[in-house]
Amino acid sequence: MQLGKVIGNVWATRKEDDLKGLKFLVVKPELPEGTSKEDPFIAVDRIGAGVGDQVLVTRGGAAANMSTEPKLPIDALIIGIIDSIDVEKERGEG
Amino acid sequence: MQLGKVIGNVWATRKEDDLKGLKFLVVKPELPEGTSKEDPFIAVDRIGAGVGDQVLVTRGGAAANMSTEPKLPIDALIIGIIDSIDVEKERGEG
Amino acid sequence: MQLGKVIGNVWATRKEDDLKGLKFLVVKPELPEGTSKEDPFIAVDRIGAGVGDQVLVTRGGAAANMSTEPKLPIDALIIGIIDSIDVEKERGEG
Amino acid sequence: MQLGKVIGNVWATRKEDDLKGLKFLVVKPELPEGTSKEDPFIAVDRIGAGVGDQVLVTRGGAAANMSTEPKLPIDALIIGIIDSIDVEKERGEG
Amino acid sequence: MQLGKVIGNVWATRKEDDLKGLKFLVVKPELPEGTSKEDPFIAVDRIGAGVGDQVLVTRGGAAANMSTEPKLPIDALIIGIIDSIDVEKERGEG
Numbered sequence: 001m002q003l004g005k006v007i008g009n010v011w012a013t014r015k016e017d018d019l020k021g022l023k024f025l026v027v028k029p030e031l032p033e034g035t036s037k038e039d040p041f042i043a044v045d046r047i048g049a050g051v052g053d054q055v056l057v058t059r060g061g062a063a064a065n066m067s068t069e070p071k072l073p074i075d076a077l078i079i080g081i082i083d084s085i086d087v088e089k090e091r092g093e094g
Numbered sequence: 095m096q097l098g099k100v101i102g103n104v105w106a107t108r109k110e111d112d113l114k115g116l117k118f119l120v121v122k123p124e125l126p127e128g129t130s131k132e133d134p135f136i137a138v139d140r141i142g143a144g145v146g147d148q149v150l151v152t153r154g155g156a157a158a159n160m161s162t163e164p165k166l167p168i169d170a171l172i173i174g175i176i177d178s179i180d181v182e183k184e185r186g187e188g
Numbered sequence: 189m190q191l192g193k194v195i196g197n198v199w200a201t202r203k204e205d206d207l208k209g210l211k212f213l214v215v216k217p218e219l220p221e222g223t224s225k226e227d228p229f230i231a232v233d234r235i236g237a238g239v240g241d242q243v244l245v246t247r248g249g250a251a252a253n254m255s256t257e258p259k260l261p262i263d264a265l266i267i268g269i270i271d272s273i274d275v276e277k278e279r280g281e282g
Numbered sequence: 283m284q285l286g287k288v289i290g291n292v293w294a295t296r297k298e299d300d301l302k303g304l305k306f307l308v309v310k311p312e313l314p315e316g317t318s319k320e321d322p323f324i325a326v327d328r329i330g331a332g333v334g335d336q337v338l339v340t341r342g343g344a345a346a347n348m349s350t351e352p353k354l355p356i357d358a359l360i361i362g363i364i365d366s367i368d369v370e371k372e373r374g375e376g
Numbered sequence: 377m378q379l380g381k382v383i384g385n386v387w388a389t390r391k392e393d394d395l396k397g398l399k400f401l402v403v404k405p406e407l408p409e410g411t412s413k414e415d416p417f418i419a420v421d422r423i424g425a426g427v428g429d430q431v432l433v434t435r436g437g438a439a440a441n442m443s444t445e446p447k448l449p450i451d452a453l454i455i456g457i458i459d460s461i462d463v464e465k466e467r468g469e470g
Contacts, residue, residue: 001306001324001358003292008126008181010097012150012174014141018161019173024095024150026126026181032290032308032322040126042095042150047296051182056294056306056324058357061155061249061343061437065355067300073152073159073171076095077355079301080294087290087308088333102220102275104191106244106268108235112255113267118189118244120220120275134220134275136189136244145276155249155343155437165253167265169246170189196408196463198379200432200456202423206443207455212377212432214408214463228408230377230432239464249343249437259441261453263434264377283400283418283452285386314384314402314416329390338388338400338418340451343437347449349394359449361395362388369384369402370427 001079003030006053010042018072025049025078027057032087043076056080095173097124100147104136112166119143119172121151126181137170150174189267191218194241198230206260213237213266215245220275231264244268283361285312288335292324300354307331307360309339314369325358338362377455379406382429386418394448401425401454403433408463419452432456 008026023045029038041059046066049055055078063077102120117139123132135153140160143149149172157171196214211233217226229247234254237243243266251265290308305327311320323341328348331337337360345359384402399421405414417435422442425431431454439453 001326001356003324008179010126010150010179011177013177015150015174016141016161016171024174026179032292032324036321038321039130039132042097042126044095047298056292056297058355060357062346062353062355062357064156064159065346065353067298067352070161071156071159073156073173074095075152075154075156077298079355080297080306083293083295085290085292085308102273104220104244104273105271107271109244109268110235110255110265118268120273133224133226136191136220138189158250158253164255165250167246167250167253167267168189169248169250196461198408198432198461199459201459203432203456204423204443204453212456214461227412227414230379230408232377252438252441258443259438261434261438261441261455262377263436263438283420283450285418314386314418318415320415329392338386338391340449342451344440344447344449344451347440347447349392349446359392361449362391362400365387365389367384367386367402 002057002059003032004028004055004057005030006049006051006055008051016073027055032085041076043078044074045078047078047081049078049081054082056082096151096153097126098122098149098151099124100143100145100149102145110167121149126179135170137172138168139172141172141175143172143175148176150176190245190247191220192216192243192245193218194237194239194243196239204261215243220273229264231266232262233266235266235269237266237269242270244270284339284341285314286310286337286339287312288331288333288337289322290333298355314367323358325360326356327360329360329363331360331363336364338364378433378435379408380404380431380433381406382425382427382431384427392449408461417452419454420450421454423454423457425454425457430458432458
């Protein structure tokens, strides 16, 4: 999974039928420590994430493994809103 | 998902049997703000997108999760035509 | 999907059982306009493509969505032989 | 699969329902010999890996192929804790 | 699919239950002609490949489409051992 910050919304009235009602957010990739050079992308949100939230995102085919629906044609899903990240400082590897 | 602009069409008479009748469009990747350096690619369209439209595209295995058909061997599907994108200006992160 | 040109063949006698009889071709990625910097890769062909043909290729998990077989462990499938590509010249975007 | 070292933990109370109880670790990619330039990412662990362990990670849609659960929306799974890696020195290729 | 050369082995005693007994090899990516700049990765082998063999590898979700087992959490599978590769020299494209 990938970390990111929600930075916006996307609206699309005309879309594949199965996707009616889904919320699409713009996510800017982040790293556990510092910034990412990856491009922003669009992810589906079902857990109430909003602009400014740091989120955990699943990308690729697995994003469609959502519990209540049939498999949808989506390739990015916000699966969690981050409480905290704890990264060990590197010292004496291995 | 990824934003893009439809810039052309692809015709292929000889193809895998299950793909007869599908429309293939050339999509140039775009970012929520500004241009993308990614290469153009080919996506299936079932919602009536045309040249000049800004679209939302699902790539990878999930593109095959289309409602009415069995799973097809396609790896990019136009899932929406963009009405608007709203991106927050960065100020006071977090 | 991705455009490419067939530039060769690969032979492998010893292989996963389900893959007996499949044809493996070397494909050089191309763009709708101009050349691609991506590396050549190997794709399965079931529609009679040959060296010199410009083809449309599905990559990743969806390549295994072939109609008549069970799902096979392949990640690239030639799905069409290109008749023509029509790309709009950029002028007055949007 | 990809090698990596576990360097931290991620906590997210609010998440997709199916993911309650899963452990999310920060993994720094490694190569069989030497360091990797790839960005750290977040992976699910069910085999008891901890900070400092060198692990084998499956990424993408296959990460969801876990034995006991239905398919979950996760795209990285720690599948093994490395005992040893044995790489041949290059000499007289082929 | 991707070409590569087997350059080593990986051992992991503690792993996801479904993966007991599988052989994990280190594969160095190769191109049909010349060397690749891609990083080595780890692939499952079930066809008896060994160090020094040139192999054909399926990566991503499709690697889990193995005939005899349920779908496993693996993202790279050696599907063939290369006998020969035949690439046309470029002359008079199209």
